[in-house]
Amino acid sequence: MSADILEQPKIRYRTFEAAFGSARESGLFRAVGRLYSNEGTLGPDWVHLMDRLRDAGATNLNLGRLLEGHANAVQLVRLYGDAGQHAWLEKALEADTILGVWGADDVFPARVETVAGGKMLKGGKRYASGLGMVAHAVVPIAGDDGQLQLYLLPVGDPARQDLSAWKVGGMQASASGRYSFEGVSVEPGMMLGGVGVYKREPFFEGGIWRCAAVHLGGLEAILAMTVAHLEASGRFDHPLQTERLGHAILHARTARLWVEDAGRRIEDPLEAETIPFAVAAASYTRLQVEASALAVMEIARRSVGLASFERDHPLESAIADLSVYLRQANPDALLLHKCRTMLTGLGQ
Numbered sequence: 382m383s384a385d386i387l388e389q390p391k392i393r394y395r396t397f398e399a400a401f402g403s404a405r406e407s408g409l410f411r412a413v414g415r416l417y418s419n420e421g422t423l424g425p426d427w428v429h430l431m432d433r434l435r436d437a438g439a440t441n442l443n444l445g446r447l448l449e450g451h452a453n454a455v456q457l458v459r460l461y462g463d464a465g466q467h468a469w470l471e472k473a474l475e476a477d478t479i480l481g482v483w484g485a486d487d488v489f490p491a492r493v494e495t496v497a498g499g500k501m502l503k504g505g506k507r508y509a510s511g512l513g514m515v516a517h518a519v520v521p522i523a524g525d526d527g528q529l530q531l532y533l534l535p536v537g538d539p540a541r542q543d544l545s546a547w548k549v550g551g552m553q554a555s556a557s558g559r560y561s562f563e564g565v566s567v568e569p570g571m572m573l574g575g576v577g578v579y580k581r582e583p584f585f586e587g588g589i590w591r592c593a594a595v596h597l598g599g600l601e602a603i604l605a606m607t608v609a610h611l612e613a614s615g616r617f618d619h620p621l622q623t624e625r626l627g628h629a630i631l632h633a634r635t636a637r638l639w640v641e642d643a644g645r646r647i648e649d650p651l652e653a654e655t656i657p658f659a660v661a662a663a664s665y666t667r668l669q670v671e672a673s674a675l676a677v678m679e680i681a682r683r684s685v686g687l688a689s690f691e692r693d694h695p696l697e698s699a700i701a702d703l704s705v706y707l708r709q710a711n712p713d714a715l716l717l718h719k720c721r722t723m724l725t726g727l728g729q
């Protein structure tokens with residue numbers, strides 16, 4: 382970690398436009414989609430996915446968000462899709478199509494109504510990343526019994542996209558707005574897998590390790606930029622600066638080891654390992670990476686000072702993005718609900 386940073390003192394957090402342009406040019410979305418086997422597993426290739434997600438997060442967290450959602454969607458189609466949907470996915474990846482998973486319900490949640498001659502969608506989703514960039518989304522929709530059914534839906538209609546509610550201090554470029562499904566008819570081939578498959582573990586809650594890998598990339602980039610600033614300003618060797626950097630390295634390494642552990646446990650488990658423990662470890666990984674990231678961001682601000690708040694300083698945009706992206710659903714519940722499993726499986 383520290384060696385990487387010293388070898389790349391000029392590392393810069395790029396603008397979303399630059400990062401996204403390079404990702405499109407290099408076929409990053411296609412390459413990541415093809416890491417998954419036809420059955421939706423990664424096996425030892427989880428390392429390559431982790432590296433791609435970390436790199437994307439370090440380059441620009443908005444790009445990392447899109448790439449993570451795309452990987453999640455590809456895995457769901459591979460896991461639960463039929464032969465026709467698998468063939469569709471191949472073509473979509475070939476065309477460098479970007480996919481997403483839009484689960485967060487809007488004020489009027491997405492639902493399905495039976496109408497004469499078929500089924501029709503109502504309501505919509507919010508925090509739907511990649512509006513205008515994601516072409517198809519995997520969308521979980523609850524039935525009357527509360528059970529979730531996945532749908533694979535085209536989401537490119539600009540008239541259904543609403544970015545007006547996405548006015549945030551960071552991650553603005555992730556374009557995470559509302560999408561209305563009001564009046565969309567459910568066509569054959571849109572339903573993905575059976576009722577309830579979405580919540581199957583280890584890939585539902587356990588999949589959070591991917592998000593933690595992107596956060597890790599952002600955290601490491603912030604540390605690298607802090608080091609670069611201290612080197613350039615001749616302040617690196619002041620003992621208090623070095624001490625702070627030492628603590629930041631401890632946080633970054635800790636986060637890295639948790640992410641590596643979770644990725645392997647979820648995607649390439651050993652025979653003796655249990656799914657509940659892998660899922661709990663992935664959940665706690667999210668919490669540990671959040672804590673490490675908050676600590677590193679504070680260290681970066683204290684070490685660099687006012688310059689880190691200048692609007693055109695890459696630290697400012699990286700910290701703003703990571704501060705927003707770290708806010709994921711219900712961290713308190715994760716800490717409480719996974720505590721017992723973490724204790725029972727602590728030796729695994």
Ligand SMILES: Cc1cc2nc3c(=O)[nH]c(=O)nc-3n(C[C@H](O)[C@H](O)[C@H](O)COP(=O)(O)OP(=O)(O)OC[C@H]3O[C@@H](n4cnc5c(N)ncnc54)[C@H](O)[C@@H]3O)c2cc1C
Pocket residue numbers: 446450481482483484485507508509510511552555557705706707708709710711712713714
């Ligand atoms: C950049 C970004 C992109 C996103 N993109 C997508 C996307 O593409 N698709 C998608 O589906 N979602 C997306 N999301 C949304 C994400 O999945 C979560 O829905 C969202 O981040 C939840 O954040 P929150 O702060 O509202 O969580 P909350 O769960 O509201 O947590 C806020 C605080 O309240 C606490 N809390 C939660 N519930 C309770 C309760 N009942 N009582 C008391 N306290 C409680 C939590 O522990 C926490 O302290 C995105 C989010 C971000 C930040």
